[in-house]
Amino acid sequence: MYTQALNTAEADDRGLEDAAKAVQFQARIDGEERIEPNDWMPAAYRKTLTRQISQHAHSEIVGMLPEGNWITRAPTLRRKAALLAKVQDECGHGLYLYAAAETLGTSREELVDAMLAGKAKYSSIFNYPTLTWADIGTIGWLVDGAAIMNQIPLCRCSYGPYARAMIRVCKEESFHQRQGYEIMLTLCRGSDEQKAMAQDALNRWWWPVLMMFGPPDATSQHSDTSTKWKIKRFSNDELRQKFVDATVPQAQYLGLTIPDPGMIQDADGHWRYSEIDWTEFKQVLAGNGPCNRDRLAARRKAHDEGGWVREAAAAYAAKRAQRRTAQAAE
Amino acid sequence: MNVANIQVSETPLVLYALRRADDALILGHRLSEWCGHAPMLEEDMALSNIALDLLGQARELYSYAAKVEGKDNDEDRFAYLRDVRQYRNLLLVEQPNGDFAQTLVRQFFYSTLADLYWRAMTASSDATLAAIAAKSEKESAYHLRHASEWIIRLGDGTVESHARAQAAIDHLWAFTGEMFAVDEGERALIHADIAIDPGSLRGRWLTTLSGVISEATLELPQTDWMQQGGRSGRHSEHLGHLLSELQSMQRTFPGQTW
Numbered sequence: 161m162y163t164q165a166l167n168t169a170e171a172d173d174r175g176l177e178d179a180a181k182a183v184q185f186q187a188r189i190d191g192e193e194r195i196e197p198n199d200w201m202p203a204a205y206r207k208t209l210t211r212q213i214s215q216h217a218h219s220e221i222v223g224m225l226p227e228g229n230w231i232t233r234a235p236t237l238r239r240k241a242a243l244l245a246k247v248q249d250e251c252g253h254g255l256y257l258y259a260a261a262e263t264l265g266t267s268r269e270e271l272v273d274a275m276l277a278g279k280a281k282y283s284s285i286f287n288y289p290t291l292t293w294a295d296i297g298t299i300g301w302l303v304d305g306a307a308i309m310n311q312i313p314l315c316r317c318s319y320g321p322y323a324r325a326m327i328r329v330c331k332e333e334s335f336h337q338r339q340g341y342e343i344m345l346t347l348c349r350g351s352d353e354q355k356a357m358a359q360d361a362l363n364r365w366w367w368p369v370l371m372m373f374g375p376p377d378a379t380s381q382h383s384d385t386s387t388k389w390k391i392k393r394f395s396n397d398e399l400r401q402k403f404v405d406a407t408v409p410q411a412q413y414l415g416l417t418i419p420d421p422g423m424i425q426d427a428d429g430h431w432r433y434s435e436i437d438w439t440e441f442k443q444v445l446a447g448n449g450p451c452n453r454d455r456l457a458a459r460r461k462a463h464d465e466g467g468w469v470r471e472a473a474a475a476y477a478a479k480r481a482q483r484r485t486a487q488a489a490e
Numbered sequence: 491m492n493v494a495n496i497q498v499s500e501t502p503l504v505l506y507a508l509r510r511a512d513d514a515l516i517l518g519h520r521l522s523e524w525c526g527h528a529p530m531l532e533e534d535m536a537l538s539n540i541a542l543d544l545l546g547q548a549r550e551l552y553s554y555a556a557k558v559e560g561k562d563n564d565e566d567r568f569a570y571l572r573d574v575r576q577y578r579n580l581l582l583v584e585q586p587n588g589d590f591a592q593t594l595v596r597q598f599f600y601s602t603l604a605d606l607y608w609r610a611m612t613a614s615s616d617a618t619l620a621a622i623a624a625k626s627e628k629e630s631a632y633h634l635r636h637a638s639e640w641i642i643r644l645g646d647g648t649v650e651s652h653a654r655a656q657a658a659i660d661h662l663w664a665f666t667g668e669m670f671a672v673d674e675g676e677r678a679l680i681h682a683d684i685a686i687d688p689g690s691l692r693g694r695w696l697t698t699l700s701g702v703i704s705e706a707t708l709e710l711p712q713t714d715w716m717q718q719g720g721r722s723g724r725h726s727e728h729l730g731h732l733l734s735e736l737q738s739m740q741r742t743f744p745g746q747t748w
Contacts, residue, residue, distance in 0.1 A: 221531065228526035232519060235739035235748035236566045237552075241545050244522050248538040255531050293739060293748070343748075351746055458527065466529020468654070469590045472647025479646065 189390050194320035197263035205389055206264050209319050211280075212391065213261040214271040218282035220254035222275075222455050226290045227299060235293055242339055243296060249332045256329070260321040276460050284441065285372050287449030294347055294354075294361035300340015302362075302369045302407065308333050309403045310373065318390040341410065348414045355415070362411065363419045370433065371441045373400040404431050496563055496571045502675030504559045505578065506685060507619075508568065509721055511551030512579035515569055516729070517600060518544030519736060520587055529590055536636055540597070543629040550622050557618075570740035574723070574730045581720040582665035584729040588658065591644055591651065595658035598637035599666050602699050604630040606691045615683040638702045645706025652707065659703070660711050667716025 234240035422434035521541035552565035611623035
């Protein structure tokens with residue numbers, strides 16, 4: 161699914177690097193060349209990307225939980241299969257992204273351990289609960305929609321493995337988004353009860369989704385380096401506005417009301433939204449969202465209870481290797 | 491869907507398709523419970539994949555049952571509007587996931603037969619069942635390979651994994667006998683070459699099973715007592731809870747389109 165714009169670039173440490181190499185590196189970035197795993201890169205570039213890609217991977221994996229919450233209760237067999245396939249896709253994205261992060265020199269185990277220890281972040285949007293079936297439609301429509309807004313530019317990210325991963329991920333996300341919108345459309349064409357369910361879900365998800373794009377540009381301190389390195393190509397507010405402009409007509413088509421009475425369309429056609437409650441954002445980020453504890457607990461439980469399985473697989477692989485060596489020696 | 495429970499005219503062929511559809515749905519549902527909670531991401535993927543295959547098989551079989559029955563039932567009415575006593579799946583597939591060993595042993599017992607069964611069913615004189623079999627046998631072959639590899643890893647892995655795998659085998663063995671039971675209606679379908687006599691597959695099933703179990707340094711139980719009842723709707727207590735979750739939307743909001 162998606163990692164939000166939490167990413168802050170590491171402090172510039174070029175003083176410690178070979179200055180000539182750094183200049184060459186920046187020239188490659190400026191020339192829109194892709195940086196590959198074995199290429200020289202500044203330590204801060206490596207660290208920034210490791211953090212961003214792993215946060216993205218964690219988000220995909222934690223993001224399986226709110227939607228997974230409805231796999232066993234999907235209302236029809238077609239919806240059940242589509243949702244299961246979707247959540248499976250998210251898992252695939254996670255695996256793919258962990259592999260991309262590993263090319264920077266940190267193992268999946270270390271990255272996952274940091275997340276389980278609460279040291280690494282994942283997208284705050286997954287700290288909200290999925291209460292009704294309409295939440296599944298809304299997540300596909302809005303959360304995946306916001307993810308696409310953010311990830312399309314990442315397909316041109318300067319780091320090759322991340323950019324390539326994003327191309328594939330974006331294709332699947334756009335399918336998920338259409339699927340989510342189709343769930344909403346079905347609800348909105350259904351009974352009053354179903355339409356109310358859809359509106360209620362939009363009311364609950366709208367503001368958290370806008371927060372997915374990260375803090376406003378005015379307060380965002382560290383995006384300069386990421387921009388210079390062509391990891392980030394648009395500001396948080398630019399992407400947020402783009403998303404809102406794309407989404408408002410979709411809501412109108414559904415016959416749903418965006419829960420922002422202050423929203424107006426300006427002379428240029430942009431839909432201007434009201435002030436976002438950043439206190440809520442900070443609270444959720446600080447661990448006080450409705451589901452932060454549940455999400456981490458679920459991931460830890462899966463990890464802890466799966467420990468003996470992973471040990472068994474490793475033990476068996478070691479035995480097999482040993483037997484092969486013994487056989488070869490005979 | 492404005493009815494509590496649907497009525498089903500269980501002619502032998504409708505019942506035959508429903509039984510296999512219920513097996514696939516319930517086992518697929520159980521596997522889908524792992525999604526997001528598996529011991530490693532690769533298994534989240536694999537178990538979801540198998541669940542999706544089974545769900546696909548269930549949908550085709552339900553649709554065929556609906557067509558043969560010729561009333562206004564469809565895949566969703568069969569899945570969502572029958573109560574526990576109307577479900578016709580094997581007791582084996584409704585057993586809770588337990589630990590990873592229990593899930594994989596359940597899958598292993600099932601897939602070992604499913605692999606043989608669907609391969610044999612490609613020769614069914616019923617064109618639809620033969621077509622479903624042609625697709626399902628490829629899926630089942632992969633399911634069996636996946637489960638077998640895990641049985642060997644767990645059995646021949648650590649002391650703990652061995653103990654857990656053996657406990658799962660001992661626990662689930664009593665649910666395997668039902669897979670080979672045949673009633674009057676099915677007997678007629680077997681005579682018409684529409685269905686396969688599962689008894690004819692038992693020898694090969696046991697050979698494959700024993701081979702893997704022995705490579706895994708595990709043992710099959712000596713007990714012969716087998717539980718039965720699923721095929722005629724006498725289930726374990728577990729199925730009712732599974733259905734209350736599976737059917738909750740259709741039961742809460744009857745008659746709506748989703």
